[in-house]
Amino acid sequence: MGIFGFFSKDKKDKLDKGLEKTKENVFNKISRAVAGKTTIDELALDDIEEALITSDIGVETSLKIIGKLEGRVLREKYINTSELNNFLKEEISLLMKDSYDEIPVINGPYVIMVVGVNGVGKTTTIGKLAHQFKQQGKKVVLGAADTFRAAAVDQLVIWADRAGVEIVKQHMGSDPASVCFDTLQSAKASGAEVVIIDTAGRLHNKINLMNELTKIKNVMAKVIPDAPHDVMLVLDASTGQNAIEQATQFTKATKVNSLALTKLDGTAKGGVVIGISDQFQIPVRYIGVGEGVDDLQVFNKNEFIDSLFN
Amino acid sequence: MFENLSEKLDKAFKVLKGQGSISEINVAQTMKEIRKALLSADVDFKTAKSFTSRVQKKALGEKVLSAIDPGQLLIKIMKDELAELMGSEQSEISLEGTPSVILIAGLQGSGKTTFSGKLAFHLKNNKNKRPLLVACDVYRPAAIDQIEVLAEQVGVDVFQDRENKNPVLIAENAIKHAKTNGHNVVIIDTAGRLAVDEAMMSEIAAVKKAVNPQEILFIVDSMTGQDAVNTAKAFNDKLNFDGVVLTKLDGDTRGGAALTIRSVVDKPIKFIGTSEKMDGLDIFYPDRMASRILGMGDVISLVERAQQQFDEEEARQVQKKIAKNQFGFDDFLKQIQQVKKMGNMKDLMGMIPGMGKAMKGVDVEDDAFKGIEAMIHSMTKQERENPKLLNGSRKKRIAVGSGTSVVEVNQLIKQFSQMGKMMKMMQGGGAKQMMQMMKSQGGIAGPK
Known part of the structure; x- marks a missing residue:
């Protein structure tokens, strides 16, 4: 594990296990593509391209990597399997951005607003985050601003109970911006350190719903001028190329600062992390590699790449 | 819906415009573009490959009538091929049996509970049925509350048992309840599960065995990427489901999953979900979808x-x-x-x-x-x-x-x-x- 020794063994195991499928399906395929070959030929390049594309890395990013590989093969005439792995590791590392490890300490509550399309796991992610922040000894307040989906508030209340944190809510159907206003005021008054706002899932092509997000954001700034400090877009790892469109549209409406990628353990195609990192200059902050509360891990690109290739 | 794909194909066809007949040379470039477009649309790699080579084979040597250009001819070939790939005709769900039991399965967040509500609404209003919704998701917080709220919205009954953590027992009891209370359709909503989760997959297989459903529907998010193949296969291996439901098609996804799934598991797509409202459920018509993919519009659905x-x-x-x-x-x-x-x-x-x-x-x-x-x-x-x-x-x-x-x-x-x-x-x-x-x-x- 080398330089990554300071990460707990447990966390590393979970990550390895969560990425197992992706590794098997993508990176072992690449190894097979070049197995027994002394050099990378046209056929191997095709196979590598297929492996990359079928991992949901995306056509654009895959072709970019293949283009570079082709260039290198042309230049050096010879590149063997272990060199290929190193090459891919380097290239992928260049495409990805690292996130910060700890949330910054600021004067007043640090407000995280969680957005995303329907069914990506926003509420579950918030529940897990609340638990983790609480474990770190932080005072957390949740804001139940998904007032639309049936029983969304109840779901968040259960998570708040489990994590032992405060929650601010109104009845279903109430104005989400008003819930956020209340939440921020309450958090400010009680001296909370972290506020996490749950919003209703919305498809990114629904103009009115996207406008609503902009409004919510503006209302928050009335209570705490810099809020929300972090707009976190939650993406489902099994989503294909539409993830890119989601990132584009949500960024337009709310200026997304960070990404959380859920359900990575369920897909054999974890490549979407790489494609998104490449096409957006937004860091991946969390990845979900299992069902447990602690399986939502802070993303570290070196650890991630290490898990894929070793 | 499939705007993006149509657009890409338009671009691909431009290369062909103004050519007299479809030849090896003028089709190759177009096929490459089509394949790329299909891949960007999340169509499974192998499906895209075999699809383009089939179209290419059919297209080669076709004489282009003076009235139409090669692009149009290719569109027609593709449309027929697409419709065939997605199942050449629409397929309804089976409502036999008293009560008829419908089992809903899928990944987390695919839209099972919302679909269950929509299906109950559809059966009640369009098929004159008395559906019973069954809450078998004993894991996710507030899942039972969610289905209760939806049931109230659409005006149907719910069977739930908050004390019981065993989905098999809940499902069995629900059917008894349906029989004594005159419900002729039972819709069993289950917890979301990953195809790789052995224990959860065995659980749903056990529910299936216990209730012997007429219809098992597999719910898929239409935004799903390349993994759709694996997931659909895994669920099919375990449940041998009868049909697929494609949800969230009101998003701007290119919907490659629709193309892939039918060809991979050979099961029809029976419904599509198109909004968060309870009436946002449509029957899937492969030929219409094919027209739509190719930017030819869908007038019948509109009417x-x-x-x-x-x-x-x-x-x-x-x-x-x-x-x-x-x-x-x-x-x-x-x-x-x-x-x-x-x-x-x-x-x-x-x-x-x-x-x-x-x-x-x-x-x-x-x-x-x-x-x-x-x-x-x-x-x-x-x-x-x-x-x-x-x-x-x-x-x-x-x-x-x-x-x-x-x-x-x-x-x-x-x-x-x-x-x-x-x-x-x-x-x-x-x-x-x-x-x-x-x-x-x-x-x-x-x-x-």
């Missing part, structure tokens, strides 16, 4: 949606009023509301052939009629019944009251009177006359 919303009795009333020259602004307002009920304006426009592309990047807001509605709401009852009353000062008042301008009010009145004329002509059998009139006006001016 059907209109039929669902327009009340025949009301239409007769309106006709009477028109005949008697009594069609007023209130009736106009009602018509607008009916159009609005048909769904998202952009969706509707997308179904009109040729519009899909034209609508790219144009935002049609759901409140496109807002101005018109506000103006009508600002009129008095007398003014609405008798538009002739509207003089200068009344128009001014309406403009102020609705936050519009006198110019806009005038426009509305003009549109309204033209519409009245047209309707009269239609009644008098003067459809031809009307067409001419529309032509001379360039069609009825739309909102805004």
Whole structure:
């Protein structure tokens, strides 16, 4: 594990296990593509391209990597399997951005607003985050601003109970911006350190719903001028190329600062992390590699790449 | 829906434009583009590959008639091929058995519970059934509350047991309950599960064994990427499901999953979900979807949606009023509301052939009629019944009251009177006359 020794063994195991499928399906395929070959030929390049594309890395990013590989093969005439792995590791590392490890300490509550399309796991992610922040000894307040989906508030209340944190809510159907206003005021008054706002899932092509997000954001700034400090877009790892469109549209409406990628353990195609990192200059902050509360891990690109290739 | 794919294919076909026949050379480049477009649309790699080579084989050597260009010919070949790939005809769900049991399965967040509510709504309203919704998701917090809220919305009963953590027992008890309470359909909503989760997959297999469902539906998020193949296969291996439901198609996903799944597991797509509202459920028509993918529009769905919303009795009333020259602004307002009920304006426009592309990047807001509605709401009852009353000062008042301008009010009145004329002509059998009139006006001016 080398330089990554300071990460707990447990966390590393979970990550390895969560990425197992992706590794098997993508990176072992690449190894097979070049197995027994002394050099990378046209056929191997095709196979590598297929492996990359079928991992949901995306056509654009895959072709970019293949283009570079082709260039290198042309230049050096010879590149063997272990060199290929190193090459891919380097290239992928260049495409990805690292996130910060700890949330910054600021004067007043640090407000995280969680957005995303329907069914990506926003509420579950918030529940897990609340638990983790609480474990770190932080005072957390949740804001139940998904007032639309049936029983969304109840779901968040259960998570708040489990994590032992405060929650601010109104009845279903109430104005989400008003819930956020209340939440921020309450958090400010009680001296909370972290506020996490749950919003209703919305498809990114629904103009009115996207406008609503902009409004919510503006209302928050009335209570705490810099809020929300972090707009976190939650993406489902099994989503294909539409993830890119989601990132584009949500960024337009709310200026997304960070990404959380859920359900990575369920897909054999974890490549979407790489494609998104490449096409957006937004860091991946969390990845979900299992069902447990602690399986939502802070993303570290070196650890991630290490898990894929070793 | 599939705007993006259509667009990409358009681009690919441009290469072919102006060629006399389809040859090895002119088709190769196009096929490469098509394959890339399909891949970007999340179509499974192997499916895309075999699809393009099949199309290529069929296309090669085809003589291009002088009337159509090679692009069009290729579109036709592709459309037929696409429709075939997605199952050449639509397939309904089986409602045999008393009660008939429908088991819902899928990944987390794919939209199972929302679909269950929609299906109950559909069966109750369109099939005259008495469905029972069963809450078998014993894991996710508030899952039972969610299904209860939806059941109340659509007006059906729910079977739940908060003390019981065993989905198999809950499902069995639900069927007993359905039998004694006269429910003829039982819809079992289950917890979301990953295909790789052995324990959870065995659990749903056990539910299947216990209740022996007539119909097992696999719910898939239409935004799913390359993993759709694996997931569909895994669920199929375990459950041998009968059909697929594609959800969230009102997003702008390119929907490659629709192309892939049928070909990989050989199971029909039976429903599509198109909104968060309980009536946002459509039957899947492969041929329509194929037309749509290729940007050829979906007129049949549009007409059907209109039929669902327009009340025949009301239409007769309106006709009477028109005949008697009594069609007023209130009736106009009602018509607008009916159009609005048909769904998202952009969706509707997308179904009109040729519009899909034209609508790219144009935002049609759901409140496109807002101005018109506000103006009508600002009129008095007398003014609405008798538009002739509207003089200068009344128009001014309406403009102020609705936050519009006198110019806009005038426009509305003009549109309204033209519409009245047209309707009269239609009644008098003067459809031809009307067409001419529309032509001379360039069609009825739309909102805004």
